[in-house]
Amino acid sequence: MSEWKAKRFWKVVAVTEAGAGYAVLLDTRPVRTPAKAPLHLPTRAMAEAVAAEWDAQEKEIDPLSMPATRAANAAIDKVAVQFDEVADMLSAYGDSDLLCYRAEAPEELVDRQAAGWDPLLDWAADAFGARLEPRSGIMHAPQSPQALARLDAEVRRQTPFQLAAFHDLVSLSGSLVIGLAALHDRMPAEDLWALSRIDELWQEEQWGRDEEAHAAAEIKREAFLKAKQFFDLTR
Known part of the structure; x- marks a missing residue:
């Protein structure tokens, strides 16, 4: 049936x-x-x-x-009624932000990450007084509580409709800083998405494209761009 x-x-x-x-x-x-x-x-x-x-x-x-309708529904039915929980979840990305976890080798990838990600970390330090420090490897190392508190305050400035969009910008990119850069129009959303994919694009260059993984990434890219469009509609 x-x-x-x-x-x-x-x-x-x-x-x-x-x-x-x-x-x-x-x-x-x-x-x-x-x-x-x-x-x-x-x-x-x-x-x-x-x-x-x-x-x-x-x-x-x-x-x-109907992405705008679905995002508006989420803002009203979910985010507005559990705003603090959603804000907590998104702020937590700052302590393990994608931009802070760097490869130890090869040198070309290390350089590519630094060239793409350091300017965004510098921007966050200037814009919010929140300096997140990069580290090599995948082991977690806590960030400054003061920096995390300043980023958390910025998250909580958003309305429920804005936070609904911000949720997708952060969770899809894996980066609180990239999400904030999208909100503040630091650079085009397409460029921010590409920066979140530096590691994956490097792997494609070395080993070739996995079509299934590429298709999944395209779905996420489209959702990231739609989230930015929805955020812009709140202003």
Whole structure:
């Protein structure tokens, strides 16, 4: 038996003001989250992006084709109700940030990591007063509690909608600093994603591409870029 799928029942999608934000109407019915909360969005740009996703649905609703809607749902149903837990989880990346764990050899990879990652660590030190120190090898070595506290404060400045996007930027890249660099437009999201993949790209150069791993990485890259787009819609 095929799995039941929700059908399109509306003819017109519209954006309307709702409280301090905006809502999306399917004919006259406001969209709600999976937990049945009102889908109230903080900016008109976000509401229009969500509305466009609903309007693009044809006979059957495909949630995978609706990244802005899914991110907004997560912000309301999950992040807003457990903000501190999500912030704690993301701040913890700072103590094991991808950018701090360097290869011991070969020299070309060591140099490539330093050229790509040192400027981002320097930026975080200048922007937030948070100096994370690189180390060679894979053994964990704690970072400065003062630096981690400053990064944690920056994480907690985000709204639930921003934190929903930030979650994907950090977890997909493996780096709190890369996530913050994306929020602050330090460089294009595509470039930040490439920096998070230095090790993997090096392996591809040495041993050739694993097509299955490459396909999985492309899915993550697309999700990273969509997360940045969603964050931009919050502003």
